[in-house]
Amino acid sequence: MPRRLYPCTPTRLTTWLDCPRRYRMAYLDRPAPAKGPPWAHNSFGASVHNALAGWWRLPLARRTLESAGGLLDRGWIDEGYTGPEQSQRHRGRAREMVERYTATLDPRAEPRGVERTVGAPTARIVVSGRIDRLDARPGAGGDTELVVVDYKTGRRPLSPDDARASMPLALYALAAARIFHTPCHQVELHHLPTGEVHAWEHTDATVARHVRRAEGIAAECEHADEWFRSGLPGSEADSVFPPRPGPACGWCDFRALCPEGSAAAPAHKPWDGLADISA
Helix, strand or coil: CCCCCEEECHHHHHHHHHCHHHHHHHHHCCCCCCCCCCCHHHHHHHHHHHHHHHHHHCCHHHCCHHHHHHHHHHCCCCCCCCCHHHHHHHHHHHHHHHHHHHCCCCCCCCCCEEEEEEEEECCCEEEEEEEEEEEEEECCCCCEEEEEEEEECCCCCCCHHHHHHCHHHHHHHHHHHHHHCCCEEEEEEEECCCCEEEEEECCHHHHHHHHHHHHHHHHHHHHHHHHHHCCCCHHHHHHHCCCCCCHHHHHCCCHHHCHHHHHHCCCCCCCCCCCCCCC
């Protein structure tokens, strides 16, 4: 019988790489363990992403800077902040960010997809995920080519190496090309806080390397999933799903349930991931 392809998302694969114990809690344990409080930086990022997606869904005549700011205000998510005052300050920052970014866009350049779910099979896996924006642009020879656009709202500076090394972006490029039967090699990180665009042009060979890497990680996930479903005794759980304690444990949603993670790093407050702005 043909081997069943393993269904996965890039997030699932990177979670396994980061910490197998967190992977188990997030994807396998049922009932799912309770998470910690919501993170303000996640609320900030989701608000910005939703506003930009909504802007592209407006009729062409309404794709204005004022509309972008209004979408941000109406869809603002205020979870994780210290209170209304901090939330309001960062809402103003987010609105400015969205308006500044949309000012650089051509509202007539209709994307091929916005918040578009794509997927594709490989020799070993079926990978799927959601693209922030999928552009259709003229290629070097005049033919249409697709470009994967990923919005970033975090405070960490980025570079083209981040786009090059991103396994999710490479997998999205593969899936988009398969679905639309159109070449897709360029991936872009649009860093909204700075307005910088960091692009990378993949080749078939570099995409294939990312696919092989994803298949290798997925094989480990599949093996661990099978152990879990077979009734893995609790005393053996750490041999299959070991913790990987480190500084990132301070941001983990399951930190309170993980002694090793709690000892590895102090807990961050829900608003610690926000960029500093004056009152």
